[in-house]
Amino acid sequence: MLNRFMQSRLRGLMVLALILIILPVFLGNPFHYELVIQMAIIAATVVGLNLLVGFAGQISLGHAGFFGLGAYFTGIATGTYGWSSIPALVVGAIAVGIIAWVVGRPILRLKGHYLSMATLAVGFIIAIILNNERAITGGPDGMPVPAFDLFGWELSTFGRYSLFGVDISGVQAWYILASVVLLLAVWFAQNLIESPIGRALRSVKGSEVAASVVGVDTAKYKSLVFVISAIYASVMGGLYAHFQGFITPAVASFEFSILFITMVVLGGMGSTFGVILGAVVLKLLPQVLADFQELETVMFGLILMLTMIFMPKGLLPTITATVSKRMRKKAGGEA
Amino acid sequence: MTALVEVKGLDKAFGGVHAVEGVSFAVEAGQVYSVIGPNGAGKTTLFNLITGLYIPTKGEILLNGESTAKLEPNQLAERGMCRTFQQMQICMNMTAIENVMLGRHLQLRSSLITTLFRLPSLRRNETAARKRAADLMKYVGCGDYLDAEASAMSYGALKRLEIARALAAEPKVILLDEPAAGLNATETAALEDLIRKIADQGITVMLVEHDMKLVMGISDRLLVLNYGRVLAEGTPEEIRQNPDVIAAYLGG
Ligand SMILES: Nc1ncnc2c1ncn2[C@@H]1O[C@H](COP(=O)(O)OP(=O)(O)OP(=O)(O)O)[C@@H](O)[C@H]1O
Ligand SMILES: [Mg+2]
Numbered sequence: 001m002l003n004r005f006m007q008s009r010l011r012g013l014m015v016l017a018l019i020l021i022i023l024p025v026f027l028g029n030p031f032h033y034e035l036v037i038q039m040a041i042i043a044a045t046v047v048g049l050n051l052l053v054g055f056a057g058q059i060s061l062g063h064a065g066f067f068g069l070g071a072y073f074t075g076i077a078t079g080t081y082g083w084s085s086i087p088a089l090v091v092g093a094i095a096v097g098i099i100a101w102v103v104g105r106p107i108l109r110l111k112g113h114y115l116s117m118a119t120l121a122v123g124f125i126i127a128i129i130l131n132n133e134r135a136i137t138g139g140p141d142g143m144p145v146p147a148f149d150l151f152g153w154e155l156s157t158f159g160r161y162s163l164f165g166v167d168i169s170g171v172q173a174w175y176i177l178a179s180v181v182l183l184l185a186v187w188f189a190q191n192l193i194e195s196p197i198g199r200a201l202r203s204v205k206g207s208e209v210a211a212s213v214v215g216v217d218t219a220k221y222k223s224l225v226f227v228i229s230a231i232y233a234s235v236m237g238g239l240y241a242h243f244q245g246f247i248t249p250a251v252a253s254f255e256f257s258i259l260f261i262t263m264v265v266l267g268g269m270g271s272t273f274g275v276i277l278g279a280v281v282l283k284l285l286p287q288v289l290a291d292f293q294e295l296e297t298v299m300f301g302l303i304l305m306l307t308m309i310f311m312p313k314g315l316l317p318t319i320t321a322t323v324s325k326r327m328r329k330k331a332g333g334e335a
Numbered sequence: 336m337t338a339l340v341e342v343k344g345l346d347k348a349f350g351g352v353h354a355v356e357g358v359s360f361a362v363e364a365g366q367v368y369s370v371i372g373p374n375g376a377g378k379t380t381l382f383n384l385i386t387g388l389y390i391p392t393k394g395e396i397l398l399n400g401e402s403t404a405k406l407e408p409n410q411l412a413e414r415g416m417c418r419t420f421q422q423m424q425i426c427m428n429m430t431a432i433e434n435v436m437l438g439r440h441l442q443l444r445s446s447l448i449t450t451l452f453r454l455p456s457l458r459r460n461e462t463a464a465r466k467r468a469a470d471l472m473k474y475v476g477c478g479d480y481l482d483a484e485a486s487a488m489s490y491g492a493l494k495r496l497e498i499a500r501a502l503a504a505e506p507k508v509i510l511l512d513e514p515a516a517g518l519n520a521t522e523t524a525a526l527e528d529l530i531r532k533i534a535d536q537g538i539t540v541m542l543v544e545h546d547m548k549l550v551m552g553i554s555d556r557l558l559v560l561n562y563g564r565v566l567a568e569g570t571p572e573e574i575r576q577n578p579d580v581i582a583a584y585l586g587g
Contacts, residue, residue, distance in 0.1 A: 057428075140543050189453045191450060192450055194461075195440075195445065195450040195453070195457060195461070195462075196436075196440060196443035196445055196464075197439070197445070197447070198450075198459075199433055199436060199437045200437070200440055202428055202429055202433075203426050203429070203437050205426075205428055206425070206426025206427060206428045206429060207426050208426040209388065209408075209420070209424050210420075210424035210425065210426060210437075211409075211426075211437070212407065212408040212409045212412070213409075213411075213412055213416075213417060213424075213442040214409075214412055214417060214437055214438045214440050214441070214504050215409045215412035215413055215504060216409055216440050216499070217409045218409070223381075256564055269522075
């Protein structure tokens with residue numbers, strides 16, 4: 001039975017679920033919860049970005065733009081117009097998906113540095129709009145966002161809730177929501193990767209020529225994955241806005257985009273669990289190195305460079321390869 | 336009867352270099368049709384033009400009577416054309432069998448919702464596609480590599496894997512660009528058998544190959560290119576006796 005479990009394609013997902021169930025034992029105070037919830041939301045975002053970067057081999061240096069659009073759409077729809085959260089997240093995702101498609105179609109013809117520059121510009125333009133449209137977004141000062149609500153039932157970080165008779169705090173309830181969302185994000189990503197659509201996406205990275213001669217419309221699939229990763233970012237941005245209760249254009253900033261990319265590269269391009277590890281490490285690092293706050297972006301840049309030079313496959317794939325090599329050696333030694 | 340592939344007055348210039356110049360010929364369905372010629376004669380360029388990777392400078396290509404001028408490579412694949420490459424094009428970020436399953440892309444249309452929720456219909460199709468890909472890998476002789484990473488395979492095995500991928504697409508016509516290059520004598524003999532088997536299934540084969548023994552043995556007709564132009568066209572017997580060919584190429 002253990003064997004069956006180890007071979008199951010859901011193995012990774014189950015391990016992640018187990019970690020998320022056990023983790024609260026180690027979370028002492030609301031601040032810990034807050035950090036882990038942010039980690040989960042950002043991890044889910046980079047799981048989506050990894051579909052584009054790690055699997056399809058394209059790049060986006062402006063993905064925080066879509067995260068920011070999702071955050072502001074949710075903030076404005078729920079705050080200014082009194083929408084419920086779910087419709088706000090869904091309509092926001094559709095709107096961002098359409099924007100990503102319109103923008104992605106022309107720029108995804110570009111390759112390498114040109115695509116980097118174009119996506120960078122997309123991120124900048126979105127950040128500039130969020131900064132300048134004061135009447136709608138509150139400009140650089142930001143805007144408050146109401147608590148997450150599920151059809152009248154409100155989920156506030158300050159509330160108290162009862163789950164199957166157990167009394168839990170608002171952040172604990174949020175922790176459950178964020179965990180479920182992360183698991184769903186991973187499940188969808190894995191289902192996508194191990195499917196005909198997923199193979200088509202990966203073939204765009206592997207060999208565009210090979211893809212096209214077996215019938216893959218490479219332009220269409222590049223746009224599709226760009227849209228999917230933008231929708232991931234949009235939904236997570238919306239949740240992030242609800243959780244934080246206040247957003248500023250920093251959520252769409254260049255620094256945030258670089259953070260996302262660094263998480264993907266550090267954790268391991270094309271490894272869903274790797275990029276989650278990347279998100280965890282890079283969210284923890286500033287906590288450890290609190291003194292270097294103003295150098296954060298420089299530090300991320302440095303990590304990005306060092307990873308690409310010394311560990312191009314990323315953290316998790318490198319660790320896995322090393323461990324399995326050791327184990328094989330050991331097994332060989334005993335034989 | 337219209338030819339399956341018909342090429343009329345085809346020209347391709349790269350700057351000043353005429354890689355292909357005034358080439359015309361027709362391939363009937365079911366034939367093994369080979370293109371030969373010295374290095375740089377324009378054989379690969381011709382295949383790239385036929386499969387839509389290059390746009391002709393002049394001339395026309397008809398697939399089943401339809402002009403391919405406005406068609407992308409993937410649209411030609413939809414119409415039953417598939418190929419392998421002289422410079423192998425394998426997705427090294429996938430396993431061997433996934434490369435072959437990629438070949439079934441056109442047969443495996445599934446919606447995004449079916450995919451995201453991994454609905455039973457998708458699971459069924461995937462299992463069937465896997466089985467078929469495994470059969471094809473055995474058929475071309477790389478059945479030992481089913482779940483190997485493509486990057487871990489030998490050169491000869493990768494060449495066969497590329498053929499399996501092309502066959503997975505169930506093509507009407509398959510174009511093979513130097514499939515025997517880099518293979519040893521045993522592997523070349525196995526390849527000859529394989530090409531015969533493919534042709535016997537009713538798939539039209541277009542072949543670029545330098546191995547004369549192989550080409551003369553299995554081709555129904557041959558096209559000889561030299562500096563981008565047609566030097567001769569005909570059956571292996573006619574080609575062997577053509578004085579121009581003997582002088583310019585075989586006689587050398
Ligand atoms: N993309 C390209 N850009 C510029 N010149 C090219 C290009 N492709 C081919 N050529 C030129 O066109 C000519 C024909 O090349 P091609 O590759 O078609 O020859 P070939 O018959 O396949 O040769 P080989 O037997 O060596 O494979 C050569 O002179 C080559 O340098
Ligand atoms: Mg060639």
